[in-house]
Amino acid sequence: MEGNKRRSFRVLVAAWLLVCVPALAAQHPHLYTKWENYTRANGMPDDKVLCVTVDGQRVWAGTESGLVLIAEGKIQRVFTPQDGLAHRVVTGVAVDRRTGDVWIATFGGLSRYSGGVFQNFTNMTSGLVNDIVYAVAVQNEYVWAATTAGISRLNTRTGEWSIFSDRNAPMHEPWSYGIAVAEKKIYFAVWGGGVLEYDIAGGYWKPYTDPDEEMEIVLFRNQGLIHVIVSSVAFNPDTKMFWASTYFGLSGYDGRNWHNYLSTDSGLASDFINATQSRGDEVWACTDKGLSVLNYKTNAWVTYRPDAGTGRGEIIITGPGNKVSRLDSPDSLAHNYIVNMDFQGEDIWVATAKGLSHGTYETHKERKPHEHTENSR
Amino acid sequence: MSAARMPQRIRSGWSRLALSITGVLAVALGSPWLAAAPPQTRTARNLEPSYLTPVELKFSPDGARLYVVCEGSDALLAVDARARRVIGRVRVGHKPRDVAVSPDGKTLYVSNEWSDTVSEIDAASLKIRRTLQTGWGPIGLTTDRTGAILYVANSIGDDVSLIDLRRGVEIKRLAAWRSPHYVALSRDARRVYVSNLLPHLGPYDQPPVSELTVIDTAKQAVAARVLIPGVIELRHIAEAPGKPASYLLVPFLRPKNLNPLIQVAQGWFLTHGMAVVRLPAGAAFPETHPQVTQVLLDDLDSYYAGPNGAVFTPDGRYAFVTSSEANVVSVIDTTRLERFLRRKKDADLSNRLDSAAEFVVRRLRTGLNPAAVAVSPDGQSAFIANRLDDTLTVVNVRRLEVQSVLRLGGPKEISALRRGEQLFHDAHFCFQGQFACGTCHPDDHLDGVAWNLETPQLGRDRVANRTLRGIAETAPYKWNGHNPDIETQCGPRTAKFLFHSEGFDAGQLKDLVAFVKSIPLPPNRHLAADGQLTPAQERGKAVFFRKKCETCHPPATHYTAKYGTDVGSATKFDTAGLFDIPQLDRVYQTAPYLHNGEALTLEEIWTLYNLEDKHGVTSDMTKEQLNDLIEYLKTL
Structure with missing residues (x-):
């Protein structure tokens, strides 16, 4: 009898939550329940999407088989080396907001797409330090490229190439994965080398590394970067914090204090994080077990991932005190292995191992997600 | 000696003296940079009348x-x-x-x-x-x-x-792309067009491709890059008025640089025309490409070298295109042109010499080296700027005849250098008027392509064009170094191998050579005004001397040792393996590099074409060192 009551109560709660899912969407953190996926089935050249960059109304997605341009909800163009792209594997895209030119990091060098024409810069044809380019960023007239052999910087006005590596910068490893441009500084994610901060005016470097120097154990939780294997770095223009995704957790630095997160005691889906993004009070983590977002004002986490069994979406909300709610949604991300993401207004675009996902923000109803707790850890 | 030639003699003396002082100082102070400073001895130009x-x-x-x-x-x-x-x-x-x-x-x-x-x-x-x-x-x-x-x-x-x-x-x-020169605002003000004088850098054995850059004025961003194959030297841009589906006229040079130059004698080697660029009305670039048609302005047996200025009359009835090296302005009846293009819609007109007769209704003589042309807002007159005789030719548009010549002032005396410059831009010395010296050396520089100059065999011995800026003291000339002086280069050899004509007489040759020797180097944009090198340039300078680059590129002689050497650049298509060591002054402006123009960038000289370490022992250099070296080279 008691069991039936409990079951009935759960059914009622579940039904109520299902009805209210859209209502949860507008408050912080948002809930995304409407997903549209782009895969080989509907025109992507490859399911493995390595990066996504929003360019106003346009979206650029890098795949293992070319660069994709999406606009008005449709795949408009797929660019391959036959079109002039430096290489089929596209790992990063940056748009120069001033000129409109698109810079593309590939496994065969750096491409610039401008006015419908590609121009390529490689180790052989230019001063680029290495052709395996993981990320690219634009800072005024400079284009920065993170490569396996260090960081290259092109002055687009003079044509001068500069190289920053373990020879002239405090890098333990030259293998650079990500770049984030801040107002006066640039941050670099270095695989095995932590985060490097470059002061634009002064031209000097400051490294951030793991203080406990342990590969997999976090001895000093908030005393520094969580781990030196940093896969990406993001700068939050609202809070002026930078965030670093590592393969062993998420780290944020506000200039005085570190804010580190592990999956063991937070709503972070996994410590293996491929990329991070941040704006407002939110930080997003692209993990191998889903897409997590933390509102660090409310300390509420939400993780999105597809349910492998049903194909529907699973939303895991972790509130203060680690109270966990689980919701489901009819749509879901293309895959739970998340590689990269970007914002388009309130919408998000997510690169996954099995396609590109577009999460639409629905604005009409608001409720705080952690009000609807189902259980707690 | 005439008064007009006096400055030349004076120049030579001072030039030698100044160079000697510079060289002695350089040696004395051990400063390669000082020795490298371009001799500021263009006194011939300095003493010239101010044209x-x-x-x-x-x-x-x-x-x-x-x-x-x-x-x-x-x-x-x-x-x-x-x-x-x-x-x-x-x-x-x-x-x-x-x-x-x-x-x-x-x-x-x-x-x-x-x-x-x-x-x-x-x-x-x-x-x-x-x-x-x-x-x-x-x-x-x-x-x-x-x-x-x-x-x-x-x-x-x-x-x-x-x-x-x-x-x-x-x-x-x-x-833009390479050497953007001319700019025009579209009539609807939505676009700015930019013509690039030099073609894209590409494989030296392929036809060149030039670019018209289109800027969206609302977004202030490049909207499209209109590629025009087979042509170089895009010049002025004129937009036809008053029609929704408007079009542009952009004069160009169409070289057959992959064919042996001996074909000049058969005609149709360098042809001159204009691109007719139709822009899709309201279409979003770059998804929709404009339609580009090439038509020639030449006739079957007479060429109009140096197409340059272009303008439409306000009513759109006529277009005027100047030919700078033929001293002619061609008047195009646009109704005939459009009718012709409609009729030949599917034909490739880019190589046809019988087109101009269909739409060119007048060839009017201008002054010397006509450049830009403008039509008065009332459509009554066209004015043409004649660059080398300081005049304007005024054309009566209604009658399509030259109405008057307006003298702008300036010296009446014509100096040797001025005569030389006029000869430099005069295509009449070439068989059928196909080209002048300035045709392939726009702005006294280079055209950015490789030519099959040396032998009559197709595909053999292609050589990249070389700049004429600052070459007075860089003898010998040509990539094979066979011409000991500019007199030889520009004299009978040019007449025989290039122009296929009688060429210049002795007096003309003297003036022409004086002019060529007087062509100055432009300011160096990579070198700070005070000569101070950046840290990267300083490091590159150290690499330059550590690698003994100065052996073949000595600073005191414009970074050329003035002999031929084998840097491993010869291919199976080259007859010889020794090539003249080029001077390095303003080397950042002289791409492509190596004798055949195979290296499209300075980096490629060493990354792709120095595999045997013949062009300096560079295989042990780091990428950082190579970048630094290139930064230093740009300061020369």
Whole structure:
């Protein structure tokens, strides 16, 4: 009898939550329940999407088989080396907001797409330090490229190439994965080398590394970067914090204090994080077990991932005190292995191992997600 | 010796003395940089009469005034268009190249190519208001419709500066391609067109491809890059008026550089024409590409070298295209042209010499080296700037005949250098008038392509064109070093192997050589004004000397040891393996590199074409060292 009551109560709660899912969407953190996926089935050249960059109304997605341009909800163009792209594997895209030119990091060098024409810069044809380019960023007239052999910087006005590596910068490893441009500084994610901060005016470097120097154990939780294997770095223009995704957790630095997160005691889906993004009070983590977002004002986490069994979406909300709610949604991300993401207004675009996902923000109803707790850890 | 030739003699003496002093100082101080300083001994030019050398002209909106840019005298002239006399003059920066008039006609903007500035001038008083900084080598310029933004093509920087005219500061720079020269605002003001003089860098054994860059004025971004295959030297841009599906005319040179030059004797080697670019109405670039048709302005047995200026009459009935090296302006009946293009819709017209007869209704003689052409707003007259005789040719548009010649002033005396420059730009010495020296050396520089000059065998011995700037002391000449002096280079050999004609007589040759020797080097944009090297340049300089680059590229002699050497650049298509060591002055402007133009960038010289370490032992260099070396080379 008691069991039936409990079951009935759960059914009622579940039904109520299902009805209210859209209502949860507008408050912080948002809930995304409407997903549209782009895969080989509907025109992507490859399911493995390595990066996504929003360019106003346009979206650029890098795949293992070319660069994709999406606009008005449709795949408009797929660019391959036959079109002039430096290489089929596209790992990063940056748009120069001033000129409109698109810079593309590939496994065969750096491409610039401008006015419908590609121009390529490689180790052989230019001063680029290495052709395996993981990320690219634009800072005024400079284009920065993170490569396996260090960081290259092109002055687009003079044509001068500069190289920053373990020879002239405090890098333990030259293998650079990500770049984030801040107002006066640039941050670099270095695989095995932590985060490097470059002061634009002064031209000097400051490294951030793991203080406990342990590969997999976090001895000093908030005393520094969580781990030196940093896969990406993001700068939050609202809070002026930078965030670093590592393969062993998420780290944020506000200039005085570190804010580190592990999956063991937070709503972070996994410590293996491929990329991070941040704006407002939110930080997003692209993990191998889903897409997590933390509102660090409310300390509420939400993780999105597809349910492998049903194909529907699973939303895991972790509130203060680690109270966990689980919701489901009819749509879901293309895959739970998340590689990269970007914002388009309130919408998000997510690169996954099995396609590109577009999460639409629905604005009409608001409720705080952690009000609807189902259980707690 | 005539008075006109006196400066040449003086120049030679001072030149030698100055060079010697520079060299001695360099050796004494052990300073390669000092020795490398380009000798400032162009006294022949310095002592020259100050010719006006009008290159560009624009009307005021009311048609009352014509503004004429005088490249040779660093001046802008105001001409009363009705009275046809010069009424004002203002001194601007160094080597002015173009003028833009603000939409209200109250302000003029003059680009100063060698000062990297634009002079802003009050049109009423002809007083300079302020000087605006641009990118490197500003030439073509235009304001937008409101006069708020100035677009400036930077020929050395390969980009376009957008200058906020309210604040007088550059707000952004957009990438053009190679040596952007001329700029035009579309009639609907939605686009700015930029023509690139030099083609894209590409495989040396493939036809060149040139680019017309299209800028969206609303987004202030490059909207499209219109590629025009098989041509080089895109010049002025004219837009047909008054039609929804409008089109552009852009003069070009169409070289057959992959064929042996001996074919000049059969004609049809260098042809001259214009691209007809139809822009899709309202279409979004770059998803929809414009339609480009190439038509030639030449006749079957007579060529019109140096197509340059282009303009439509206000009613769109005629278009005028100047041929700078034929001293002709061709008048095109646009109705006939459009009818012809419709009729030949599917035909490839780019190589046909029988097209011009269909739409060219007049060939009018101009003065020497006609450059820009402008039509008065009332459509009555066309004015042509004759660069090398300081005149304007005035054409009566109704009658299609030359009405008068307006002398702008300037020295009446014609110096040896001036005569030499006129010869340099005169295609009459070539068989059927196919080309002049200046055809392949635009702006006294290079055309960016490789030519099959040396042998009559197809595909063999291709050599990249070389600059003529600052070459006076870099003998021997040609890639094979066979010409010990410029007299040999420009004399009978040119007549026999290039022009296939009688060539220049002794007096003409002397003047031509004097001119070629006087061609100066432009300012070096990579070197700070005080000569101080950046840290990267300093490191590169150390690499240069540590690697013994100065053995073959000694600073005291313009970085050429003046002999031939084998740097491993010869291919199976080359007869010889020894090639002249090129001078390195302003080397950043002389791509492509190596004798055949195979290396498209300085990096490629060592990354792709020095696999046997014959071009210096460089295989042990790090990428950082190579980058530094290149930064240093750019300072030379």
